[in-house]
Amino acid sequence: MITNQEDTIVSKARRAGRNALDENAGKQLLASYGIRVPQSRVAKGLADVDAVMNGLQLPVVVKVMSPDILHKSDAGGVKVNLQSAAEVKSAIEGMLNAPKIKGARIEGFLVEEMAPAGHELVIGGLRDPQFGPLVMVGLGGIFVEILKDVSFRLCPIARIDAEEMLAELKGVAILKGARGSKPASQEAIIDVLLKVGGENGLLMQHAADISEADINPLIVSDTAAVAVDARFILG
Ligand code: ADP
Ligand code: MG
Numbered sequence: 001m002i003t004n005q006e007d008t009i010v011s012k013a014r015r016a017g018r019n020a021l022d023e024n025a026g027k028q029l030l031a032s033y034g035i036r037v038p039q040s041r042v043a044k045g046l047a048d049v050d051a052v053m054n055g056l057q058l059p060v061v062v063k064v065m066s067p068d069i070l071h072k073s074d075a076g077g078v079k080v081n082l083q084s085a086a087e088v089k090s091a092i093e094g095m096l097n098a099p100k101i102k103g104a105r106i107e108g109f110l111v112e113e114m115a116p117a118g119h120e121l122v123i124g125g126l127r128d129p130q131f132g133p134l135v136m137v138g139l140g141g142i143f144v145e146i147l148k149d150v151s152f153r154l155c156p157i158a159r160i161d162a163e164e165m166l167a168e169l170k171g172v173a174i175l176k177g178a179r180g181s182k183p184a185s186q187e188a189i190i191d192v193l194l195k196v197g198g199e200n201g202l203l204m205q206h207a208a209d210i211s212e213a214d215i216n217p218l219i220v221s222d223t224a225a226v227a228v229d230a231r232f233i234l235g
Contacts, residue, residue: 005032010209010234019234022065024110026230030215033195033202036226040112046089049111053085057113061228062091068104070231075100081114115228118221119175119184122150123196125203125213133207135197137189139171140217147171155197156204162193175220188225192218211235 009029013021021029027037041052042065053060064077072078076098079091092109095101120140127133131154138150151168153161166172166189177183196202196213203213212233219226 003032010206013234014209018067020067021230021232021234022067022107023063023230024065026232027227029202029232030227030230035192035195035215036224037230038112038115038226038228040110042108043088043092043111044108046092049088049092050085052111053088056111059083059114060088061110061112061114062088062095063110063112064095064101064104065107065110066101066104067107069101075104077101112228115219115226116221116224118219118224119181120217120219121175121184121189121225122214122216123189123192123218123227124215125155125196125210127203127207127211128154133197133203135165135193135201135203137165137169137193139169139174144216153197155207156199156201157193157197158199159190159194162190162197165193166190182222184220185222185225188220188223189218192225192227209234 009025013025024042031037039056043049043052059081061080062082063072069075069077077095082088082091088111122138122140122144124136125133133155134152135155135157136150136152138144144150149170151165153165175184210232214231215227216229219228
């Protein structure tokens with residue numbers, strides 16, 4: 001069942017004439033399904049920074065919020081590991097002067113806590129016109145972009161499907177801690193896959209109003225999975 005809170009997130013975006021949820025709204029939607037997201041606040045501008053940082057644990061990340069900017073890092077719109085309000089302010093000043101950000105509609109700056117270090121995965125979804133929602137998982141970065149190491153299933157998926165999806169990835173050994181890296185918690189990944197693609201998951205519940213979903217990345221440590229970037233296309 002779709003709760004009032006989720007309905008507000010999606011319908012608010014629609015009323016505002018948007019065809020996508022902004023990062024902040026996307027993360028609120030994920031959180032309403034019990035998926036962990038970083039603690040975050042929106043600063044409208046430099047004057048808000050001190051107030052916004054109150055209650056956030058350092059270090060933090062700052063990200064530009066703009067409907068015109070899809071790839072924030074490419075535009076110079078992401079700064080990680082900031083240790084103080086002063087560093088946050090100078091990161092925002094830098095963004096306001098970045099060529100690709102200057103001319104964009106800026107809706108604010110998302111200030112958020114850093115996720116614990118871990119492996120970067122991608123969990124996504126799309127809607128097939130005939131079969132309905134599909135859920136996808138892959139390893140982040142070059143694994144998805146260049147090697148296309150991803151696996152897909154039709155929703156709803158059960159636990160066994162989520163396990164198989166992970167086992168199918170060519171890079172699965174990396175998640176298990178090959179080459180000296182720490183293992184990523186399989187349980188935490190499966191949990192997110194089920195919350196996104198399972199029977200009562202986000203994609204099934206929102207099959208009518210979400211056409212694409214992208215958590216990129218989901219940062220998975222040996223104990224937790226945190227969705228640090230989220231994008232949902234409405235329609
Ligand atoms: P975009 O994909 O639009 O460039 P992201 O929000 O995905 O922007 O941020 C870019 C990268 O910065 C992420 O892939 C991740 O490596 C890092 N990052 C972003 N937010 C966090 C966070 N809260 N904690 C840790 N790392 C983060
Ligand atoms: Mg991203």
